[in-house]
Amino acid sequence: MENQTLIDNARCLQKEFAWFRQVLEVRFYLYFQQPTEYQHVGEVPPPDLDDDPSLYAKVVQHYQLSLAERLTLLLALAPHLAPQALDLFFTKNSLYDRGYTEFGGLVGQAHSGFLPTAETVLFLLAGDDLEQRLQLLSLFDEDHFFKRHNIVSLVAEKPGEPYLSSALKISQEYLTYFTSGRAYRPTYNTNFPAKRIETELDWNDLVLAPFVLHEVGELKAWIHHHETIRKDWGLGDRIKPGYRALFYGPPGTGKTLTASLLGKSTQLDVYRIDLSQVVSKYIGETEKNLAGIFDQAENKNWILFFDEADALFGKRTSTKDAHDRYANQEVAYLLQRIEDFPGLVILATNLKGNIDDAFARRFQNMIYFPMPDAAQRLQLWQNAFKGKVKLAPEVDLKQLAVEYEISGGGIVNVLRYASLAALRQDRTEIQLRDILQGVRKELRKEGKTG
Ligand SMILES: Nc1ncnc2c1ncn2[C@@H]1O[C@H](COP(=O)(O)OP(=O)(O)OP(=O)(O)O)[C@@H](O)[C@H]1O
Numbered sequence: 100m101e102n103q104t105l106i107d108n109a110r111c112l113q114k115e116f117a118w119f120r121q122v123l124e125v126r127f128y129l130y131f132q133q134p135t136e137y138q139h140v141g142e143v144p145p146p147d148l149d150d151d152p153s154l155y156a157k158v159v160q161h162y163q164l165s166l167a168e169r170l171t172l173l174l175a176l177a178p179h180l181a182p183q184a185l186d187l188f189f190t191k192n193s194l195y196d197r198g199y200t201e202f203g204g205l206v207g208q209a210h211s212g213f214l215p216t217a218e219t220v221l222f223l224l225a226g227d228d229l230e231q232r233l234q235l236l237s238l239f240d241e242d243h244f245f246k247r248h249n250i251v252s253l254v255a256e257k258p259g260e261p262y263l264s265s266a267l268k269i270s271q272e273y274l275t276y277f278t279s280g281r282a283y284r285p286t287y288n289t290n291f292p293a294k295r296i297e298t299e300l301d302w303n304d305l306v307l308a309p310f311v312l313h314e315v316g317e318l319k320a321w322i323h324h325h326e327t328i329r330k331d332w333g334l335g336d337r338i339k340p341g342y343r344a345l346f347y348g349p350p351g352t353g354k355t356l357t358a359s360l361l362g363k364s365t366q367l368d369v370y371r372i373d374l375s376q377v378v379s380k381y382i383g384e385t386e387k388n389l390a391g392i393f394d395q396a397e398n399k400n401w402i403l404f405f406d407e408a409d410a411l412f413g414k415r416t417s418t419k420d421a422h423d424r425y426a427n428q429e430v431a432y433l434l435q436r437i438e439d440f441p442g443l444v445i446l447a448t449n450l451k452g453n454i455d456d457a458f459a460r461r462f463q464n465m466i467y468f469p470m471p472d473a474a475q476r477l478q479l480w481q482n483a484f485k486g487k488v489k490l491a492p493e494v495d496l497k498q499l500a501v502e503y504e505i506s507g508g509g510i511v512n513v514l515r516y517a518s519l520a521a522l523r524q525d526r527t528e529i530q531l532r533d534i535l536q537g538v539r540k541e542l543r544k545e546g547k548t549g
């Protein structure tokens with residue numbers, strides 16, 4: 100499967116670079132007034148990608164790339180995929196015995212080929228036509244999707260040097276995408292405080308009250324049908340894009356698990372952002388980092404899962420000191436971005452109170468995850484101990500379920516505790532006392548006596 104995406108990409112890019120080479124040649128013919136059948140580089144016919152299955156072609160279709168955008172993208176890819184295609188730019192200006200200034204470009208430290216700059220883009224697309232050159236500058240605007248979606252950007256020029264001498268750069272993300280065929284998945288770091296979450300469990304493992312499952316079903320329905328509603332049904336002008344849900348309830352009741360399962364079942368990546376970390380740790384940096392996450396998420400159809408969302412409710416009203424004021428500003432920014440986000444955002448919190456109306460109004464759905472009742476606990480116990488685990492005959496799961504009010508997360512902790520307790524005593528069988536000790540530990544943690 101994956102190999103096929105790679106092959107598709109390679110095939111498509113091969114065609115694209117053949118076109119690119121031809122365009123470059125035509126540019127040289129035109130610029131140096133050599134005979135050519137073309138009046139303009141835009142007349143060189145590009146490959147038809149309409150039915151091309153490659154990821155590259157999908158990007159071209161998705162953004163409806165203009166020829167200028169497509170050639171810019173290829174120019175940025177060239178040093179990585181077809182460096183020799185740029186060797187024409189090493190043509191010497193015999194008048195001065197040096198390269199042509201008008202080609203722009205840089206020479207790398209390790210890479211011996213030609214590295215394109217913004218100047219190179221303008222030369223390739225517009226030659227020395229100043230009006231066209233000025234129009235093309237919009238390719239490098241801050242709000243062009245090249246920049247906003249982190250596809251192609253300019254690396255800032257050296258101080259005092261002209262803007263157009265900035266290097267043209269393809270992002271690591273898109274380079275990976277076009278070469279390996281795999282979606283680039285950034286890893287957690289200070290610039291990217293989000294982590295992809297996954298689960299080995301399936302919907303069948305999820306034990307929730309029917310009314311909770313029903314609400315969760317609405318989120319699933321939204322993922323499947325939102326495009327239909329807005330586009331096919333023509334409701335795009337009345338219904339805002341995006342869907343915001345709040346999951347609230349005690350610890351260990353399945354909020355994170357449900358978010359992971361929503362992603363797993365719809366094949367969307369779920370990224371978890373710990374808000375308590377973001378709001379306190381990255382003061383000043385928060386907006387920038389969050390902007391990066393939102394931009395990438397929008398572009399790639401991720402589900403955003405903001406955990407510990409109470410960090411938002413608390414900080415909004417208090418403006419005791421400078422630190423809080425800052426947090427407020429960032430919270431306001433975050434809420435705005437959440438509201439504008441065209442995909443699914445889930446916020447999760449343990450807090451029940453404190454969610455004021457103004458806040459609640461921003462959500463399409465607020466789902467309460469209650470503690471499981473005895474019947475649900477029995478199912479959770481049974482799931483926990485199913486499979487190869489050996490239970491001593493005296494263990495009565497039904498009795499455990501009825502007697503101890505403990506969450507799904509708590510039951511998993513007991514499973515871990517009891518398994519280790521048995522193994523530490525060289526037993527292959529879990530006994531009731533192993534379980535009860537685990538249960539007591541859990542109840543103590545939750546502030547209940549056991
Ligand atoms: N309703 C449930 N059905 C099945 N398993 C559950 C359920 N709730 C919890 N679990 C088990 O407990 C683990 C922890 O639950 P999860 O992380 O989803 O809880 P949470 O509600 O996000 O808790 P917190 O508020 O502490 O973040 C899950 O990975 C799963 O194994």
Ligand SMILES: [Mg+2]
Nearest residue numbers: 354355406447
């Ligand atoms: Mg959680």
